[in-house]
Amino acid sequence: DSGVTQTPKHLITATGQRVTLRCSPRSGDLSVYWYQQSLDQGLQFLIQYYNGEERAKGNILERFSAQQFPDLHSELNLSSLELGDSALYFCASSDPSGRNTYNEQFFGPGTRLTVL
Amino acid sequence: QKEVEQDPGPLSVPEGAIVSLNCTYSNSAFQYFMWYRQYSRKGPELLMYTYSSGNKEDGRFTAQVDKSSKYISLFIRDSQPSDSATYLCAMTQRRVTGGGNKLTFGTGTQLKVEL
Numbered sequence: 001d002s003g004v005t006q007t008p009k010h011l012i013t014a015t016g017q018r019v020t021l022r023c024s025p026r027s028g029d030l031s032v033y034w035y036q037q038s039l040d041q042g043l044q045f046l047i048q049y050y051n052g053e054e055r056a057k058g059n060i061l062e063r064f065s066a067q068q069f070p071d072l073h074s075e076l077n078l079s080s081l082e083l084g085d086s087a088l089y090f091c092a093s094s095d096p097s098g099r100n101t102y103n104e105q106f107f108g109p110g111t112r113l114t115v116l
Numbered sequence: 117q118k119e120v121e122q123d124p125g126p127l128s129v130p131e132g133a134i135v136s137l138n139c140t141y142s143n144s145a146f147q148y149f150m151w152y153r154q155y156s157r158k159g160p161e162l163l164m165y166t167y168s169s170g171n172k173e174d175g176r177f178t179a180q181v182d183k184s185s186k187y188i189s190l191f192i193r194d195s196q197p198s199d200s201a202t203y204l205c206a207m208t209q210r211r212v213t214g215g216g217n218k219l220t221f222g223t224g225t226q227l228k229v230e231l
């Protein structure tokens with residue numbers, strides 16, 4: 001168990017709908033990362049938050065948005081869903097305080113999104 | 117062209133075999149190289165990481181990085197059925213204090229170790 005939790009585990013919805021995925025990082029971790037894993041593209045970085053602020057953006061669609069709250073949990077919002085958004089969405093957290101030589105990212109179990 | 121290329125497999129080997137998994141990359145700014153293991157329907161977990169070029173050994177696992185060739189490898193000795201999983205290489209640029217850094221992943225190699 002990595003200590004990162006994600007809810008829900010599975011989500012089935014229809015095209016055009018909006019969903020929210022939730023992530024709770026490991027205790028003490030300030031950075032949260034969101035990744036999308038699809039069969040054809042592999043694991044791709046979407047966005048990173050550090051202590052409530054957006055820190056880096058990857059190939060995140062404009063229909064997707066995220067935020068990190070004061071208690072450090074994060075939510076990824078996906079709207080106007082399309083069939084191609086069906087994927088596994090992972091959240092990872094790290095402690096970039098400098099205590100570790102490498103900022104290892106610990107991954108949650110993922111949310112499997114199916115868009116019908 | 118993708119920044120990180122990895123043969124997706126699947127790779128099937130008998131128990132006890134030595135397994136070699138490889139990735140190539142194009143971005144010379146990458147300095148940290150990692151191997152993650154992902155079991156079916158689970159999140160990736162870090163197996164090993166190396167900084168810059170060289171070898172690193174941890175039990176049955178050895179990671180190699182050749183920055184001049186932009187090539188990294190993971191060797192698994194005495195492979196076990198429990199090693200059956202997808203292995204993902206990942207890379208990142210220098211560590212950013214106070215922020216961390218995004219990971220760039222290969223597509224993963226599916227490994228099956230058979231009895």
